[in-house]
Amino acid sequence: MTKRVFLYLLVICFSMTIIPNVIFANGSISQKKIGVLRLKNDTSFRHFGQTAADVLTADLVKLKSCSVVERGELDRVFDEQRLGAQGYLDPATVSDLGGILGLDYLLMGTVSGNVTTEKGHYDYNKKKNKDVWIKGNSKNTVSLILRLVDVKTGQIVWSDQKSITNYNDDMNASLEEAAYDSIRTIYKFIPVQGYVLKAEGRNYFIDLGTVNNIAVNDTLVVNSTSDTILHPVTGELIVMKKNIGFLTVTEVFEKMCIAVPRLKDDGTQELYGKVNDGDSVTRELHKKTRGFLGIGWSGKHDF
Numbered sequence: 580m581t582k583r584v585f586l587y588l589l590v591i592c593f594s595m596t597i598i599p600n601v602i603f604a605n606g607s608i609s610q611k612k613i614g615v616l617r618l619k620n621d622t623s624f625r626h627f628g629q630t631a632a633d634v635l636t637a638d639l640v641k642l643k644s645c646s647v648v649e650r651g652e653l654d655r656v657f658d659e660q661r662l663g664a665q666g667y668l669d670p671a672t673v674s675d676l677g678g679i680l681g682l683d684y685l686l687m688g689t690v691s692g693n694v695t696t697e698k699g700h701y702d703y704n705k706k707k708n709k710d711v712w713i714k715g716n717s718k719n720t721v722s723l724i725l726r727l728v729d730v731k732t733g734q735i736v737w738s739d740q741k742s743i744t745n746y747n748d749d750m751n752a753s754l755e756e757a758a759y760d761s762i763r764t765i766y767k768f769i770p771v772q773g774y775v776l777k778a779e780g781r782n783y784f785i786d787l788g789t790v791n792n793i794a795v796n797d798t799l800v801v802n803s804t805s806d807t808i809l810h811p812v813t814g815e816l817i818v819m820k821k822n823i824g825f826l827t828v829t830e831v832f833e834k835m836c837i838a839v840p841r842l843k844d845d846g847t848q849e850l851y852g853k854v855n856d857g858d859s860v861t862r863e864l865h866k867k868t869r870g871f872l873g874i875g876w877s878g879k880h881d882f
Contacts, residue, residue: 621691631690638762643792677730692721721753771862798863824850
């Protein structure tokens, strides 16, 4: 029994030693590849499902956390396979598409919405003791129900529902905001991720650069391997991660950046442990920008 415990501890120690090197060797080169299907259109506006897919695709491309297959390539495969490019796809079809296009995920779903308009009219005002003119107004609502499907298993790995209401008749603007909010949620599932290359003093060299949408003053979250557990039945090595701090980007190159520990208001560093070579790093999203006087969304697709 003592010998088994010793061997178990030896495996854990050895794993802790090699994991950073394995991570570094793999790097952040391999991105998840996503195809965006035309959404099922539950509005009275023609082509709105295609418009929704195009807006989602544009934001996914800006996100830089995954690669997105071109719309023309998707359409070509659907035409060749005689498949419907919207609505439900069975797991077998999803797997076939993944194999043909080399995809990891398919993003699909439904877009719904409408515009309601109240015409201008006269209404009796008790205070003024007379009929007064009430100006007409419009209200539109757009809702997205999205799901991300793993093409290897046919299983839904992420789902989300967003609904945006604006007091005008511009459904395209509401669609853009709903799509933007949804893509920000997808980022939590597929973030921009890299690794610490090395440390020199308080400078940390990270394998993320302008190609990954990294900019000066961006915040990077550092996660370190805290422990590993060998599953007693499957033999799988389970790696546990913990957040050990935040870095602020100071210099950016094409495929690399330099960052320093982020400072709190009192001037202390936001590091809760030692940052080691091979520790994983994710980029923190910028806050959603607000509109004039802080009201509503600015309309900027900033990630």
